[in-house]
Amino acid sequence: MPVSALRLAVAINPHASFGRRADVGPRVVEALRAAGHTVFSLHEANIELLRLSVQESVLAGIDALVVVGGDGMVSLGTNVAAGTALPLAIVACGTGNDLARGLGIPTGNTAESVQYLLESLTRPPRAIDAARVCHGGLTTWFAGALSAGFDAVVNERANLMTRPKGASRYIFALLRELLTFRPIAYRVTVDGVTSEVRAMLISVANNVSIGGGMRIAPEAKIDDGFLDLFQVKPLSRLAFLRVFPKVFSGTHTGHPRVELRLCRSVRIEAEGVVAYADGERVGALPVQVDIAPGALLLYV
Structure with missing residues (x-):
């Protein structure tokens, strides 16, 4: 396993963009595993069950949380990671994608989004403000x-x-x-x-x-x-x-x-x-x- 390998929880909203981008989550998981990372793929029937799965992964010990979806998934990730030392990564494939747009994260192309994620994980995370x-x-x-x-x-x-x-x-x-x-x-x-x-x-x-x-x-x-x-x-x-x-x-x-x-x-x-x-x-x-x-x- 490479030195830079991370333990990652990938929380996926399969209904992002009304299900039109359902391929994104599996492609993200596949690419991360191919890059040598340990990946826990999380997808549940509703957002509350997904939130519980994410919290369980955090307690089990992960290096970062990756959310796949729109601003609703960003909200989930923010409420898990804000105020902690756990970094968050975003693969934007939802309807609004407002935070991703503000940060310059790709929103429309799956291959570009996956490549962006892989490259971002090789750099130190950036600290941004959050609101409580x-x-x-x-x-x-x-x-x-x-x-x-x-x-x-x-x-x-x-x-x-x-x-x-x-x-x-x-x-x-x-x-x-x-x-x-x-x-x-x-x-x-x-x-x-x-x-x-x-x-x-x-x-x-x-x-x-x-x-x-x-x-x-x-x-x-x-x-x-x-x-x-x-x-x-x-x-x-x-x-x-x-x-x-x-x-x-x-x-x-x-x-x-x-x-x-x-x-x-x-x-x-x-x-x-x-x-x-x-x-x-x-x-x-x-x-x-x-x-x-x-x-x-x-x-x-």
Whole structure:
């Protein structure tokens, strides 16, 4: 066995991209074993069983965790590895792949993704920031972004949709929710300073994008020790529809109703609002979000 060989747990979501990329996991496992690594291939019927399998592998002793899928798998991996010395590696083959895009990890080509993984494992892992969310006595980690407004409502609807396939689900979900959505009254505490605000969107970003390429915080840096707080103040439906397409290019930031600011800590309170982090449901507000600089090790 080569000196550089690692003990790796490979957690696979066979339903990534609605099952269209089901070949990726087996190809990753095959390539890693051919490279001399010891590989524990993990795939279960649902995400909770997979999470348990991953935790058992960590307890048994592994050198790194490889997640194969989209941002949901990144969320699983982040919540296992953040705040520990366990490195994470990502093979992106999901619908959104937002964290992978932000890190420059290949997303569309299986052979390229496998080669990228093999090469990244020959280098020391990179430390990036992660965000710790405290909610209802629980703690959840994210590496990408947390949504707690219209964007979270859209995420919840999109996750329940089976059509259309791909990232366009978010656009259809957005247009549907826009018909009835009203600005939300929030209490937001930023680095200890509290204010009452009305907003359509509030997100706390560590990465650039959410929802498969919506560049909500185009200047966000994933290792600067800061969060990017993104808010969209109340707009008419027509004005919102004019602003929304600009999110994909990141040119929305000049709009007078769009606010971006750096911070290290955010508490968000509102009635009847559910937060999402890295595309996964966190729970009802309030949430407390704090940056943890360098808390996540990644092979990139």
